[in-house]
Amino acid sequence: MEMRLQPNxxxxxxxxxxxxxxxxxxxLIKQLGHDGSDVWWLDNPEPYNRRGFHxxxxxxxxWLMDWYIVCFQSQPVSGSNYCFKQHPVPxxxxxxxxxxxxxxxxxxxxxxxxxxxxxxxxEQVLDxxxxxxxxxxxxxxEFYGVVxx
Numbered sequence: 622m623e624m625r626l627q628p629n630x631x632x633x634x635x636x637x638x639x640x641x642x643x644x645x646x647x648x649l650i651k652q653l654g655h656d657g658s659d660v661w662w663l664d665n666p667e668p669y670n671r672r673g674f675h676x677x678x679x680x681x682x683x684w685l686m687d688w689y690i691v692c693f694q695s696q697p698v699s700g701s702n703y704c705f706k707q708h709p710v711p712x713x714x715x716x717x718x719x720x721x722x723x724x725x726x727x728x729x730x731x732x733x734x735x736x737x738x739x740x741x742x743x744e745q746v747l748d749x750x751x752x753x754x755x756x757x758x759x760x761x762x763e764f765y766g767v768v769x770x
Contacts (some may be wrong), residue, residue, distance in 0.1 A: 622725060622742040627749035630668035631657050633738040636749035639728045640677050640740035641767040642688055646749075647760070652682045676765070683767070691766040695730075715762070716745045721756070724766035731760040 625646055627636035635667040636646040637655065651658055659672040680690045695717055722743060729738045732748070740747040741758060746754050 622740060622747060624747050624751065624753070625740075626748060627752055629654075629658070629695075631671040631673045632721070633749050634674045634679060634727075634729075637738040637740045637747075638683065640747055641726050641765075642683065642686065644686075649679075649682065652686065653678055684765065688769045689766075689768045689770055690726075691720075691768065692722075693717055693764040693766065695761045695763065720766055726766065726767040728756070728759055728761050728763075728770070729765065729767045730762040733757065758765060 622642050622643070625636050625640045627633050628646055628650075630648060632650070635649045635657075639646045639649045642649070653674065654697045655672070657671055657673045660670050662670045664670075683690050693716075697712065698707040699708040699710050721741065725742050726740075727738055728741050728746065729736075731737065732739070737748075737759075739749065741756070741764070746759055748754065748757055
């Protein structure tokens with residue numbers, strides 16, 4: 622997996638997926654049909670005011686490019702809209718860790734107290750800001766395994 626840099630502050634998601642899919646952010650963004658720069662939320666500070674990218678857009682484009690995207694939540698919960706309560710959903714011991722050990726992909730979560738997406742090569746984090754570091758430095762919300770069809 623080669624390091625790919627995000628072209629701007631709101632494009633970490635397509636840049637991370639570009640690394641996992643062996644392409645470039647420019648090619649992936651072209652396939653998505655927009656660069657995420659539209660200002661949708663006027664009251665938010667930069668870059669949180671930008672349209673950015675939705676994971677489902679990435680899933681659709683990846684499918685068209687012959688890739689499977691499989692989502693693993695680190696702490697899944699089941700909720701009720703009736704009473705707005707949530708309960709943890711038990712998952713098999715070692716399942717999440719096993720997915721990380723056996724599959725490259727994209728981690729979505731927090732680093733330095735900011736929402737972020739990074740590539741994962743089964744050994745280390747490749748941050749589209751140009752740095753590499755241990756997975757222990759990233760708070761994972763979801764892991765998206767990326768597998769060629």
